[in-house]
Every structure is written in structure tokens, then in C-alpha cells.
Amino acid sequence: MHPVSKLVFAFASVTVAFLNSAVQAQQYPVKPIRLIVLIAPGGAPDLGARVLAPVLGERLGQAVVVENRAGSNGNIAGDYVAKSPPDGYTILYGADSLVAINPHVYSKMPFDTLKDIVPIASTTTSMVVISVHPSVPVKTFKEFLDYAKRANPPLNFASGGNASIHHLTMEAVKQHAGLNLIHVPYKSGTPAVMAAIAGDVPVVVAGTSAANQIKAGKLRAIAVSGRNRLPYLADIPTIGEFFPGVSFNNWLGIWAPAGTPDPILARLHNEINNALGNKEV
Numbered sequence: 001m002h003p004v005s006k007l008v009f010a011f012a013s014v015t016v017a018f019l020n021s022a023v024q025a026q027q028y029p030v031k032p033i034r035l036i037v038l039i040a041p042g043g044a045p046d047l048g049a050r051v052l053a054p055v056l057g058e059r060l061g062q063a064v065v066v067e068n069r070a071g072s073n074g075n076i077a078g079d080y081v082a083k084s085p086p087d088g089y090t091i092l093y094g095a096d097s098l099v100a101i102n103p104h105v106y107s108k109m110p111f112d113t114l115k116d117i118v119p120i121a122s123t124t125t126s127m128v129v130i131s132v133h134p135s136v137p138v139k140t141f142k143e144f145l146d147y148a149k150r151a152n153p154p155l156n157f158a159s160g161g162n163a164s165i166h167h168l169t170m171e172a173v174k175q176h177a178g179l180n181l182i183h184v185p186y187k188s189g190t191p192a193v194m195a196a197i198a199g200d201v202p203v204v205v206a207g208t209s210a211a212n213q214i215k216a217g218k219l220r221a222i223a224v225s226g227r228n229r230l231p232y233l234a235d236i237p238t239i240g241e242f243f244p245g246v247s248f249n250n251w252l253g254i255w256a257p258a259g260t261p262d263p264i265l266a267r268l269h270n271e272i273n274n275a276l277g278n279k280e281v
Helices: 003-027 044-060 072-082 096-100 141-150 165-177 189-197 208-215 262-276
Strands: 033-037 064-068 090-095 117-126 128-132 156-159 182-185 203-207 220-224 250-257
Touching: 033 044, 033 072, 044 064, 044 090, 044 117, 044 208, 044 250, 044 262, 072 090, 072 096, 072 117, 072 250, 090 096, 090 117, 096 165, 096 250, 117 262, 128 141, 128 165, 128 208, 141 165, 141 220, 156 165, 156 189, 165 182, 165 203, 189 203, 189 208, 203 208, 250 262
Parallel strands: 033 064, 033 090, 156 182, 156 203
Antiparallel strands: 090 250, 117 250, 128 203, 128 220
């Protein structure tokens, strides 16, 4: 083939691909969208996804179906989405720790968090709560620190998984207070909370979705990880009140497989942000 013909053919191919992508984006979506959540049902990301899904679906004109794929602090869900077709029909509701922390903690990642998925929109930030089973003889965070220092054997604490914000929050407390605690990771925060309620572990670090269990007396909150106290747990101190500068927040957002056409990403970005502005979300 003549060099000029090759150039024309290449240009035509690129043009056709671009036009096809543009047409797909204009028609998008034409079928339900799967919103993959990185934790088991009941935790903050799951609740956030289930509140967002119907409002977003109404705006897009197609159902948004929530699907939970828990484990490995989001690696399972993230890998699933990263390997899905980049067409906007499989997207991830994930957390910052999946992208920013997991690659530095897990010796082998199943996908590249910076190359294989792309961000669409941020949804919310939250903090975590340190709670104890009611049988643990402490009422305050200070009493807990004293009790944990004396405990022999060391106390176990449950979290939503290795490298989760729950896990790292307690590791920071351990470091600053000089504690020896044993980490018991679960697939996500909800199973960890259920284990603490059942008395399988005396201490749990979980998201604010555990507030109902705390108010029901099934757990006793002793500290929160944010810079400020929670309005609905106003009598519970922040960790920073004991260890200045120590605070942790959990950032949640939505990602798509790398290679998803820009017009589809832009549509999702705009509709998600508009949905988040809805009073029902």
C-alpha cells in the first residue's frame, strides 16, 4: 500500500472509531448499569450506593443495580471493575484506601489502581468509630487505653480489612499510646461489627453506619477518628483530643474501567454530581 494510502486509511480508522465512540456516548445508557460496591451490605459505602442508585438511575433513564463484591479492602471489587468492558455499564463505588493505600500494603495487587481504573466523581467523606462490647469494663477512651495497656493476653480488635481506614486508625492509636493489640481483619465493616456485637471480639473499629448499633446499646462508642466530634455522638471524643494531630477520614467515590470514552465519563460525572445535590441523597 502506498504511504499516502496508509496514512489516509489510518486517519479514516481513527475518525470512525471516534465517531462510533461519540454515537455510543450520545445513546448511553441503553441498559442497566451495575454499581459494584467494595464491601458487604450494611456499611457506609453500601448505604451510600443504595441511596444514590435510584436517584442516579432516574436521571440516566436506566436502572442502577447495586452489587456487593467484598474482600481484600476493595481489591476484589476493584479488580472486577478494572477487567470489565470500558463501556460505562460496570462502575465501582470504592474508597480512597483502595487506590492510595492498598498498593503499598499488599505485596501483589491484581490490578494497577492508577492505570486500570479512572475516577468519575467523589461522593462523600466520613470517619470511623472505635467501639467496645458492653462487657468490656471501660466507659471512656482514657479508660480503654489504660485497660488495653494492662490486658494480658492483648485485646483483639476487628476492622474492615487489612489496610482499611479502620485498621490504620487503630494502628495509629497503638503507636501513640504504646498499646499491644491484635488485629482481626474481616471482609468489610459490617461483619466486623456483627462479630463485636456477638462478643467474638471485644473491640471494633468501623464506619459511622454502626451508630444505630451504638444507640441501641449493642456497642459502646469510645472515640471517633475525625477532627471534630460527630453531632449525633456529641459526647464521644475525637482521638485527636488525646493525641493532637491524629485524625482519619474515609473518602468515597466512583470509578470506571480505564478506556471508558470521555463523553460517557463526563455524562456520569455530571449526573452523579446532580444526583448528590438531590435532597433525597
